[in-house]
Amino acid sequence: MANILINAPKTAKAGSTIEIKALILHPMETGFRPGTNGRIIPRNIIEDFTATWNGTEIFRMKMSPAIAANPFVSFFVIAKESGTVRLRWSGDNNFSAEESVAIAVT
Amino acid sequence: MTDMLGTRRLFIAGLASITVLPFASAHATSDDLAKAIKDVVGDAPLRAGRVQLDLPPLIENGNTVPLTVRVDSPMTEADHVKAIHVFNEKNPQPHVFNAWIGPRNGRAVIGTRIKLADTQKIVAVAELSDGSFWSASADVIVTIAACIEDVN
Numbered sequence: 400m401a402n403i404l405i406n407a408p409k410t411a412k413a414g415s416t417i418e419i420k421a422l423i424l425h426p427m428e429t430g431f432r433p434g435t436n437g438r439i440i441p442r443n444i445i446e447d448f449t450a451t452w453n454g455t456e457i458f459r460m461k462m463s464p465a466i467a468a469n470p471f472v473s474f475f476v477i478a479k480e481s482g483t484v485r486l487r488w489s490g491d492n493n494f495s496a497e498e499s500v501a502i503a504v505t
Numbered sequence: 506m507t508d509m510l511g512t513r514r515l516f517i518a519g520l521a522s523i524t525v526l527p528f529a530s531a532h533a534t535s536d537d538l539a540k541a542i543k544d545v546v547g548d549a550p551l552r553a554g555r556v557q558l559d560l561p562p563l564i565e566n567g568n569t570v571p572l573t574v575r576v577d578s579p580m581t582e583a584d585h586v587k588a589i590h591v592f593n594e595k596n597p598q599p600h601v602f603n604a605w606i607g608p609r610n611g612r613a614v615i616g617t618r619i620k621l622a623d624t625q626k627i628v629a630v631a632e633l634s635d636g637s638f639w640s641a642s643a644d645v646i647v648t649i650a651a652c653i654e655d656v657n
């Protein structure tokens with residue numbers, strides 16, 4: 400289980416724009432660095448990050464090795480209906496992680 | 506006393522010349538940057554403006570650099586930002602991220618943290634719903650690079 404931190408409001412006014420911030424613990428090893436034995440440390444990054452709101456995609460990002468370790472992403476979305484925001488990360492070595500937050504829209 | 510001052514100046518000048526020594530081959534070049542941008546933009550004209558790229562001008566640690574891209578757009582069904590792409594000049598690869606958004610996002614603002622291997626130029630490109638491309642670039646000075654020792 401990966402360590403994930405999501406910062407999103409629990410409640411929002413219908414039609415308001417809210418910010419969602421997400422952080423996941425991950426080394427984001429670039430594949431360009433030599434390790435202590437002089438050999439290159441194999442690449443291990445998160446490549447895809449997607450966010451859905453009640454199943455509808457609201458944000459998608461393709462990351463490269465230039466994203467810092469423990470990738471942090473923030474974006475905005477309009478709160479339309481109450482529901483679940485599901486965030487999904489996937490990448491090298493079949494890495495996959497998922498977390499969701501419930502947002503009540505009034 | 507003047508001698509000491511002179512030596513000190515020489516020493517400082519020496520330090521300065523060490524810091525500007527170019528890194529070897531493991532870096533993307535401006536050509537790679539131009540090609541990566543062209544892969545996204547195609548033959549469409551790339552205009553400056555509407556995009557705001559926020560990152561500190563002087564970076565002490567290239568391993569984690571906060572970056573925010575804002576695009577001036579009403580984000581309506583008729584006029585919105587479809588995608589935001591960020592590129593760099595001197596990391597081993599020119600890509601930083603590609604993000605796809607839409608009118609549902611309300612605001613075309615994306616924040617993240619990136620790695621920078623060297624003092625260089627960062628370019629953000631926004632793709633709008635009318636098919637136009639807008640860009641902004643920022644020059645940053647990196648004092649401690651993200652680790653990418655040359656291994657050739």
